[in-house]
Amino acid sequence: MRDRLENDIPEALIPVPMHPWRSFRRGFNQAELIAAILGQELGIPVIEKGISRKAGGAHQAELNRQERLANLQHSFQVRRTLPASVAIVDDVMTTGATARELARTLREHGAVHIQIWALARTPS
Numbered sequence: 090m091r092d093r094l095e096n097d098i099p100e101a102l103i104p105v106p107m108h109p110w111r112s113f114r115r116g117f118n119q120a121e122l123i124a125a126i127l128g129q130e131l132g133i134p135v136i137e138k139g140i141s142r143k144a145g146g147a148h149q150a151e152l153n154r155q156e157r158l159a160n161l162q163h164s165f166q167v168r169r170t171l172p173a174s175v176a177i178v179d180d181v182m183t184t185g186a187t188a189r190e191l192a193r194t195l196r197e198h199g200a201v202h203i204q205i206w207a208l209a210r211t212p213s
């Protein structure tokens with residue numbers, strides 16, 4: 090693990106989970122698709138099972154920064170052991186509220202070194 094941390098290569102990729110209903114309606118989770126491609130190309134395992142999004146309030150895109158932060162509190166659940174070094178993978182990051190809350194939850198479950206990998210960044 091020491092070599093991985095020194096090279097900033099995470100031990101696993103964690104796509105931002107979608108609420109099951111939203112995933113069902115959309116038919117896919119774009120963060121999972123991005124993580125799968127990155128994991129395959131970089132030889133990094135992807136953790137999809139055991140991390141979920143609990144039922145939440147409004148869709149983040151409909152909220153301002155303060156509302157996004159409040160909306161996400163305690164919205165992720167981890168039911169597995171995590172490696173010390175992980176990267177959260179998402180398609181778009183706006184305020185960083187989702188990544189921040191997921192990172193907080195992952196840290197509570199053993200992740201120590203957490204990176205955020207986003208395909209795009211929009212102004213908040």
